[in-house]
Amino acid sequence: MKIGIVGPVHQKGLDIFQDHQFNFVEITDTNPSNLIEKLKDVDGVVLRTAPLDNNVLEECSKIKIISRHGVGYDNVDINYLNKSNIALAITGTANAVSVAEHVMAFFLHLTKIINISDELTKKGDFQNKGQLPNFFELYQKNVLILGFGRIGQAVAQRCLGFEMNVYVYDPFVQESIIQAKGCQPITKEEGLRISDYISMHLPLNEKTRNFIDTNEFEKMKKNCILVNTARGGVVNEQSLYKALIKKKIAGTGLDVFDQEPPAIDNPLFGLSNALLTPHNAALTLECRIRMAVESCENVVFFLKQKEELNKNNVINIENINV
DSSP: OEEEEESOOOHHHHHHHHHTTOEEEEEOOOOHHHHHHHHTTOSEEEEOSSOOOHHHHTTOTTOOEEEESSSOOTTSOHHHHHHTTOEEEOOTTTSHHHHHHHHHHHHHHHHTTHHHHHHHHHTTOGGGGGGSOOOOOOTTOEEEEEOOSHHHHHHHHHHHHTTOEEEEEOTTSOHHHHHHTTOEEOOHHHHHHHOSEEEEOOOOSTTTTTSBOHHHHHHSOTTOEEEEOSOGGGBOHHHHHHHHHTTSSSEEEESOOSSSSOOTTOGGGGOTTEEEOOSOTTOSHHHHHHHHHHHHHHHHHHHTOGGGOOGGGBTTGGGSOO
């Protein structure tokens, strides 16, 4: 068996292939012509963030599985994979903790105005702390979690630890499951209306693109903080910018953008109430190791030891011949 690894993965992931006597090629040049050359004779692919287009896959007929180093898969065409009988796997158990902690960091930083307090202290204005803007507690505040998969549930658990009131909108999850996690199911509209915090945990597809847009911002409280660690397209960036400058909401924390990397003249960069990170919520060392191991195990188990495969990681298992 030969595997193509598109983008760097931690050595502990590569060890999985070595232990199972799989050959592999590491690919850093993601130009389509180079991908075709390097992937034309591989049985599986471990894929970081580079797009793997259909015109590349058409020339690489041996590929049986693509394993994403993460949970998003908008860099491949799921419909094409289904038609071509190529499995698509994700690292479903690897990144929930890291992303959930990143969400809480956004909540705390924006609520406690840490950057402003830090600047005041370093300028020698310690005695002028009474001039700082109001800042608040998370305690007893309402948080709306949009999407209740592993990451959404991990965020909920941490919010409950802060004794927040946790509301969940996810029409694909039974209300009894939401309630069993100590949360309250709610409609999207009502959740937007009552929330002090909103955290996005939706995949990006035709139904979720611009899930939060102008109409949604009109329903939110002026003190609301919106955090998106999912995919940029689920929140309309232009509408978000307008909501921030018009003080429709209090602030935002973004780890993801419509365009990545975002343009240097992105208007959000100039806002003090926008806290931005470079799509690295899941890139703690611990999480990178877990994702490397799980993404490589997905490939090995699918190709060689199906009894060991976590079938929940295979997104399109019902649409392919396993």
